[in-house]
Amino acid sequence: MVGLNEKEEALVKESWEVMKHNIPHLSLRFFTLILEIAPAAKKMFSFLKDTDEIPQNNPKLKAHAVKVFKMTCESAIQLGEKGEVVVADTTLKWLGSVHLQNGVIDPHFEVVKEALLRTVKEAMGEKWSDEMNGAWAEAYDHLATAIKNEMHAEA
Template sequence: MHTCPVRTILEKAPEAKNLFSYLRDTDDPQNNPKIWAHAAKVFKMTCESVVQLREKRKVVFADTTVKWLGSVHLQKGVLKFHFEVVKEAFLETIQEGVGENWSEELKNAWGEAYDHLAAAIQGEMEAEVR
């Protein structure tokens, strides 16, 4: 079984547990299906970023999706620091999944794709505050 990315997040930023409503009453994120569903959504959107970067050299997200994500992240109290912690956990999870095929090139590609997603969400968070 793979390491739960949220376990890594909580090790690096324990206060982040309160950002996930479905984690407040559990001590074991590894067995929480909602957190795995959340991780799958982050992975899917980052995959979409990878494809767009490869095909178009830019990333464009649906306005409604990014506005909604920005609003939710703002309401939950997510900070810029949390995006970096999630990125680290995300990259560690990918590295674990690909094993010996992991390379600096893969790390940079996945990192860049995640950065585009995080920047879009953060941009919407900032726009909502203004």
């Protein structure tokens, strides 16, 4: 399995440092992009299904966005340091069952990936680069694979 080189790890860390100061906006943007790419995803999220608009400052919406950003960033750091992604067993089991119970299937992970990469690109503006994009993509793929494997194991 390929990890991330030091530069790629640094690029993800550097972009998270910028992004974390703008969580309310970026969370909203992330979910707007998810629904643009896959409108049907709306009915899956408890905080979206009964509303016509994406709610601003909704704690659950923010929590999911931040989890995806932050865990992808942690995954990048681990891929840089150890060459693999390690999520505590209990956390991975929990993540697997939460997603299974909410009707998430493998192709949804591609939608979230696309939305994540576009959010990073918009957030970083001129500081964005192909290499930065590739590093986030790699880190996300490893994390998503770990969650999907757990979902398959449980299904």
